[in-house]
Amino acid sequence: MIVYLVRHxxxxxxxxxxxxxxxxIPMNEAxxxxxxxxxxxLAKAGIVFDRLISSPLDRAKTTAEIIAEKTDFAGNIxxxxxxxxxxxxxxxxxxxxxxxxxxxxxxxxxxxxxxxxRARITLKKYDFGExxxxxxxxxxxxxxxxxxxxxxxxxxxxxxxxxxxxGNVLCCEKREGKETVFYNLFK
Numbered sequence: 001m002i003v004y005l006v007r008h009x010x011x012x013x014x015x016x017x018x019x020x021x022x023x024x025i026p027m028n029e030a031x032x033x034x035x036x037x038x039x040x041x042l043a044k045a046g047i048v049f050d051r052l053i054s055s056p057l058d059r060a061k062t063t064a065e066i067i068a069e070k071t072d073f074a075g076n077i078x079x080x081x082x083x084x085x086x087x088x089x090x091x092x093x094x095x096x097x098x099x100x101x102x103x104x105x106x107x108x109x110x111x112x113x114x115x116x117x118r119a120r121i122t123l124k125k126y127d128f129g130e131x132x133x134x135x136x137x138x139x140x141x142x143x144x145x146x147x148x149x150x151x152x153x154x155x156x157x158x159x160x161x162x163x164x165x166x167g168n169v170l171c172c173e174k175r176e177g178k179e180t181v182f183y184n185l186f187k
Contacts, residue, residue, distance in 0.1 A: 003172040004135040008059040009035040017096045021088030026058045034167035039070035054137040055083040064137040082122040085139035119145035
């Protein structure tokens with residue numbers, strides 16, 4: 001199985017370092033350009049996928065639609081609310097600073113273990129075939145949790161060796177009996 005993890009394009013809140021979470025913030029012009037260029041690269045490289053699953057939030061939904069159109073994806077995009085971004089609780093819209101303690105329960109923020117468990121449960125509900133190629137379009141935090149689960153939890157959530165970057169694709173090749181391999185599709 002190959003899983004292509006795609007983070008939505010840039011938003012104004014990304015630029016402002018605001019915590020977006022569940023807020024339905026659209027991509028800005030730079031983000032739309034990032035995704036159009038990524039979709040062109042995917043088409044030029046001949047990347048095909050059997051399923052396209054996306055968060056329903058506008059920034060991810062639009063990303064998935066652009067990729068589907070430019071790659072001539074023949075199937076239907078599956079929108080799944082379980083791939084929505086991390087719930088930022090009371091920090092939604094707040095500018096992130098290193099001093100913020102995201103684990104402080106007073107903010108009512110979804111924890112890393114909760115998000116990782118959500119990713120695990122969400123992936124289990126899909127019956128992906130051994131040779132299936134799946135693209136998941138979503139958000140940075142939840143995709144990092146998905147990456148952690150796909151690594152059979154051998155990769156720590158905070159491990160940044162294989163980041164999920166806007167305008168690129170993190171590929172995950174998962175074969176039975178073999179170690180899962182991660183790599184960015186485009187340099």
